[in-house]
Amino acid sequence: MLVWRRFIHTSAPRYLAQSAAASNSASPLSILRKKTGYSLSHCRTALQQFNDNLEQAEAWLHQRAQAEGWSRATKLQSRAASQGLIGIITNTDTAAMVEINCETDFVAKNEKFQQLVSQVANSLLLNQQEKTKDKVFFDKDTLSTLPSVDDRSKTLADITALCVGTVGENVVLRRGIVFNTKPNQLLSSYCHGQVNTASSNLCRMGKYGALVKYSQIDSSNNASDDGTSSSSVSTRSYPLRTICQDNIEKPIELSTYLDNEDEATLLHEYLNGYIYALPSRESVHDLLLKNIGTQIEQQQLKDVHILPMDIRIQTPDPVYIYYPGLCLSNQAPKTDQAITREPIVIIEIITPTTERLILHEKSINYQRIPSLEEIIYIWPNLKIAHVDFRDKQSSKWTRKYYSHQDKIPLPSSFNNGELVLSDIFDSMVS
Numbered sequence: 001m002l003v004w005r006r007f008i009h010t011s012a013p014r015y016l017a018q019s020a021a022a023s024n025s026a027s028p029l030s031i032l033r034k035k036t037g038y039s040l041s042h043c044r045t046a047l048q049q050f051n052d053n054l055e056q057a058e059a060w061l062h063q064r065a066q067a068e069g070w071s072r073a074t075k076l077q078s079r080a081a082s083q084g085l086i087g088i089i090t091n092t093d094t095a096a097m098v099e100i101n102c103e104t105d106f107v108a109k110n111e112k113f114q115q116l117v118s119q120v121a122n123s124l125l126l127n128q129q130e131k132t133k134d135k136v137f138f139d140k141d142t143l144s145t146l147p148s149v150d151d152r153s154k155t156l157a158d159i160t161a162l163c164v165g166t167v168g169e170n171v172v173l174r175r176g177i178v179f180n181t182k183p184n185q186l187l188s189s190y191c192h193g194q195v196n197t198a199s200s201n202l203c204r205m206g207k208y209g210a211l212v213k214y215s216q217i218d219s220s221n222n223a224s225d226d227g228t229s230s231s232s233v234s235t236r237s238y239p240l241r242t243i244c245q246d247n248i249e250k251p252i253e254l255s256t257y258l259d260n261e262d263e264a265t266l267l268h269e270y271l272n273g274y275i276y277a278l279p280s281r282e283s284v285h286d287l288l289l290k291n292i293g294t295q296i297e298q299q300q301l302k303d304v305h306i307l308p309m310d311i312r313i314q315t316p317d318p319v320y321i322y323y324p325g326l327c328l329s330n331q332a333p334k335t336d337q338a339i340t341r342e343p344i345v346i347i348e349i350i351t352p353t354t355e356r357l358i359l360h361e362k363s364i365n366y367q368r369i370p371s372l373e374e375i376i377y378i379w380p381n382l383k384i385a386h387v388d389f390r391d392k393q394s395s396k397w398t399r400k401y402y403s404h405q406d407k408i409p410l411p412s413s414f415n416n417g418e419l420v421l422s423d424i425f426d427s428m429v430s
Contacts, residue, residue, distance in 0.1 A: 028047055028052045028054055028057075029043055029044055029047060031054060032046065032047060032054055032057055032058060032061075035054075035058065036058055036061055036062075038061050038065065038166075042061060042064070043057070043061065046058075046060050046061050062162075065162055065165045065166065076164060076169065076170040077170060078170075079103055079169075079170040080103070080170075081101035081102055081103055081169075081170050081171065081172045082101070082103070083101065083102050083103060083104055083105045083107070083108050084099065084100050084101035084102050084108055084172075084174070085099075085100055085108055085113070085114065085117050085195065085205045085206065085207070086098070086099050086191060086205065086206055086207065086208060086209030087099075087100065087117040087118060087120065087121040087203050087204070087205050087209075088121065088189045088191060088203065088204045088205075088209050088211065089118075089121045089122060089125055089202055089203045089204070090187050090188075090189050090211075091125070091359055091386065092359040092360065092363055093180065093181045093187075093399070094125060094178060094179065094180055094181070094187075094399075095125075095178070095179045095187045095189060095211050096121050096122075096124040096125040096176065096177070096178045096179075097121070097176065097177050097179075097189075097209055097211050098117065098120045098121045098124055098143070098173075098174075098175070098176040098177075099174040099175050099176070099209075100113070100116060100117045100120060100171065100172070100173060100174065101171070101172040101174050102167070102169050102170070102171050102172075103169040103170055104169060107167045107169045107171075109195075110167055112163055112166045112167055113163060113167055113171070114195065114205060115163075116159060116160065116163045116171070117203065117205055118203040118205075118382075119148060119149060119150060119156075119159060120143065120156055120160075120173060120176070121176075121203045122149045122202075122203065122382055122384065123146055123147065123148055123149040123156055124138065124143070124146065124176045124178060125178065125401065126149045126384060126401040126402075126403060127146045127147065127401075133180060134179070134180055134213075135177060135178070135179055135180075136177065136178045136180070137175070137176070137177050138175065138176035138177065138178075139175060140172070140173055140174060140175065143156055143173040143175070143176050144156055144157035144160070144173055145157070149382070149384060149403050149404075150383070150403070150404060151405070152403055152405060156173060157173075160173055177211070179211050179213050181213060184215050185213055185214065185215050186213070186214055186215075187211065187212070187213055188211075188212045188214070189204065189209070189210065189211050189212070190209070190210045190212075191204045191205060191206030191207075191208070191209050191210075192206050192207060192208040192209075192210075193206045193207035193208060194206040202352070202355070202379070202381055202382060251272070251273025251274055252273060252274075252275065254270060254319060254321070257270045257275055257321070258338060258339075262338070266278070267323055269312075269320070269321055269322050269323060270319070270320065270321035271320050271321075272318040272319060272320060278323055279353055279354060279357060281349075281351075281353075281354075282351045282353060284349070284351065284380050284428065285325070285349045285351060285354075287428060288349050288378055288380055288424060288428065289309075289325055289326050289347070289349065291423070291424045291427050291428070292326060292347060292378075292419065292424055293306050293326060295419060295420065295423060295424065296328070296417065296419075299417050299418075301410075301414050301415050301417045302415050303330045303413075303414075303415075304328060304330065304410075304414050304415070304417065305328065305329050305330065305331065305332050305333065306326065306327075306328060307327040307328070307329055307333050307340060307343075308333060309323075309326075310323075310338075311327065311333060311337060311338065311339065311340055312324075312338065312339050312340075313327060313339070313340060313341075313343055313346070313366070313369070314339045314340070314341045315365050315366070315368050315369055316368055316369070316370070320365050321339065322362055322365070322366075324343070324346045324347070324348065325346070325347050325348040325349050325378075326346070326347040327340065327343045327345070327346055327347075328343065328344055328345035328346075328347070328410075328414070329342060329343055329344055330344055330413060330414075341369070341371075342369075342371040343369060343371060343372055344371060344372065344373050344374070344411055344413065344414070345372075345373065345374045345375075345376065345410060345411065345414075346366055346372065346374070346375050346376070347375075347376045347378065348362070348363075348375070348376070348377050348378070349378050349380065350377050350378065350379045350380075351380065351381070352381075358377070359377070363375060363377075363388065367388070367390075367397055372390065373389070373390050373392075373411045373413075374387055374388065374389055374390070374410070374411060375387065375388040376408060376419070378424070380425070380428065383403075383404040383421070383425045384401065384402060384403055384404065384421075385401075385402045385406075385408060385421055386399055386400065386401045386402065387399065387400050387402065387408055402421060403421070404421055404422055404425055405421070405422055406421055407419065407420050407421065408421065
């Protein structure tokens, strides 16, 4: 277990006064000010220089802010940074925790500062490559050189300097750590004094943070009192779901589930004899899947078939039946086909309502399907993705992370097709 507490200094915090200009008009000045967060004087200068062209004015402001940020960061670097936030982000087998410091609690509540914390935490997770180590520590210097998850042409030092130019205080990338788990281990996290922020639904922030890694006990091989081995396997244990009321007492046959599901108004999934209602999907879920499907179709890949949304996936024993986000196969679907047992690629959309279910249950069972070569997880809130790849020789799974500007390769049997993440995310409608 690792618990972090922000560095506390004895120096008194310096409070800054900030004036806010109110403007109810929808003029180019107010639009640019609201979109960028820069001062009115800078926004006015930019618009005058580019004849009210918002796009050019915004680009000029970003360039100037970066230059001024580095200049200001150099001037302010000697100031004590005694406040700040801990940021934590976790997924199935990896977790990252970072500490970012600023001078005052006022700036720690600033949305721009919180966006920086989220960016640094996600960048740490994306760039972490030493999967063989249980824990990987990052000091200030190492953190500064990592590429940003949002723009890999910039380092975390660059976006920190930009934040300094915006908030007007010294900001320090203090430290970071990544936890990696083994197959029988789980991760849990906690933030004390948690901040409610719109900057990220997936990065938790607070004054104190803790990461815990623990192991599951395998109860399938327990020794009895006389020294012999006994088997004790629970028939069902799915804490992430709500079981259907008519299925509590005893399991049902797969054929019964299939017959009832064809007539049901709500979708259900079958887990080794028990049926569970499928959680509701967010609007961004279907939009992204449509964008992905369109992109694959436009590539005109030979022998690549996008299976209909109502086709479910069946795992080997124990039998689980899932509705995937999107399923790719090298076999065309048959008429009235309800289930496939040989998917090649599964694509899932990770949202706050589906994250735990997909990463902590479905992904584990998907990997039991012999034909499956890739599982692609799309994170619309962060505009990143991670992919689980199966090695054909060893059948072991490895994970890689992709940023907004990357391309995800599809299996070689799919004629070197790829998913361009920028095209997928940029076509989202907010």
